[in-house]
Amino acid sequence: xxxxxxxxxxxxxxxxxxxxxxxxxxxxxxxxxxxxxxxxxxxxxxxxxxxxxxxxxxxxxxxxxxxxxxxxxxxxxxxxxxxxxxxxxxxxxxxxxxxxxxxxxxxxxxxxxxxxxxxxxxxxxxxxxxxxxxxxxxxxxxxxxxxxxxxxxxxxxxxxxxxxxxxxxxxxxxxxxxxxxxxxxxxxxxxxxxxxxxxxxxxxxxxxxxxxxxxxxxxxxxxxxxxxxxxxxxxxxxxxxxxxxxxxxxxxxxxxxxxxxxxxxxxxxxxxxx
Numbered sequence: 001x002x003x004x005x006x007x008x009x010x011x012x013x014x015x016x017x018x019x020x021x022x023x024x025x026x027x028x029x030x031x032x033x034x035x036x037x038x039x040x041x042x043x044x045x046x047x048x049x050x051x052x053x054x055x056x057x058x059x060x061x062x063x064x065x066x067x068x069x070x071x072x073x074x075x076x077x078x079x080x081x082x083x084x085x086x087x088x089x090x091x092x093x094x095x096x097x098x099x100x101x102x103x104x105x106x107x108x109x110x111x112x113x114x115x116x117x118x119x120x121x122x123x124x125x126x127x128x129x130x131x132x133x134x135x136x137x138x139x140x141x142x143x144x145x146x147x148x149x150x151x152x153x154x155x156x157x158x159x160x161x162x163x164x165x166x167x168x169x170x171x172x173x174x175x176x177x178x179x180x181x182x183x184x185x186x187x188x189x190x191x192x193x194x195x196x197x198x199x200x201x202x203x204x205x206x207x208x209x210x211x212x213x214x215x216x217x218x219x220x221x222x223x224x225x226x227x228x229x230x231x232x233x234x235x236x237x238x239x240x241x242x243x244x245x246x247x248x249x250x251x252x253x254x255x256x257x258x259x260x261x262x263x264x265x266x267x268x269x270x271x272x273x274x
Contacts (some may be wrong), residue, residue, distance in 0.1 A: 004141040006078075010115050013075040016068040023057065023065045030055030079114040080106055083249065085133060085143065086258075090185050091227035091234065092145060094202045095131065096251075097183060099259025100269055102145075104133045104249040117245055126151070126247065128165075129199025131273050132225060135246035138239055145251060146235050149196070150224025156216045158237060161205055161230065163194075171195040175202065185232070201274050206231040212238065223247070 034055045035043050046054075052062040078084075087100040096102065106112070111121040117135065126132060126148055136142040150156045150165065157164040164170065175191040178184060189204040210231050218224050222241035227233025236242065251273050258265040 007115055009075055009078065012071050016064055016071050019061055019064040020068040023061050027055060027057040027061065031057060075114070080111060082106060085145065087145065090232060091229050092131070093184060093204050093229040094191060095228045095273065096145070096254070097257065097259070097269060099257050100254050101256040101258065102251045102273065103253045103255055104251050106249045108250040109247045117248065126223060129196045129201070131251040133248045133251055134225070134242050135248065137242060137246060140246065143248065146225035146227050146233070147201070148223055149226050150216070150218040152218055152220045152222060154218045154224065156218065156224050159213050165197060168197070170197065172203070201228065204229045
């Protein structure tokens with residue numbers, strides 16, 4: 001099972017909330033009563049950490065409840081507003097590089113419960129061309145990021161390295177032949193500008209033969225997602241469709257790049273994600 005920070009954060013929120021309520025009910029009234037017997041001057045002279053342990057309040061209660069507010073703020077922002085992710089692979093090159101830190105809008109595809117991802121309030125529908133973050137259907141504890149290509153009901157075809165949507169060949173324009181580099185994992189690539197039925201973005205292709213061809217009809221309640229690095233991406237062409245219930249949000253901004261622990265973080269890629 002992969003490390004799931006969302007579950008750990010939710011557990012921390014529940015734990016600190018329970019201890020905070022426990023303290024408010026059992027120990028806080030006793031502390032208030034003890035302090036009320038003191039003069040204002042004497043009360044002001046007592047350090048805050050001492051006040052928190054008065055009237056028999058256990059130290060562990062004081063310690064755990066002190067984290068409640070900060071955990072609640074982080075949990076709320078991350079669950080309902082915006083969530084940070086780091087790009088772990090080159091499947092979205094040239095749009096996103098390994099080590100890019102991105103922000104994901106959690107409000108775009110509906111207000112959802114943390115962990116279960118159940119939608120509470122519908123907002124906007126996912127759009128073709130969006131860069132989406134979702135739970136990997138084969139292992140939901142892992143988050144994936146790809147470009148949304150197919151909407152429910154669409155017919156998708158991929159043959160001879162060309163994409164067809166609902167019988168229309170997706171237009172692409174040659175940009176450049178790029179030599180092997182660390183960025184593109186030592187493989188020479190050809191860069192194209194793809195017009196995804198109105199959404200333009202860059203993609204990579206290689207000369208190597210790959211077995212990613214096929215035809216698919218996207219079922220209701222599902223989406224078809226592929227990487228911009230078309231010949232180096234495990235995506236819907238390999239493992240199938242993305243259920244709507246696994247959608248987490250739309251990636252919209254790169255805020256930092258840090259590809260190695262010992263390297264210096266930089267902001268060379270900062271900007272909106274197209």
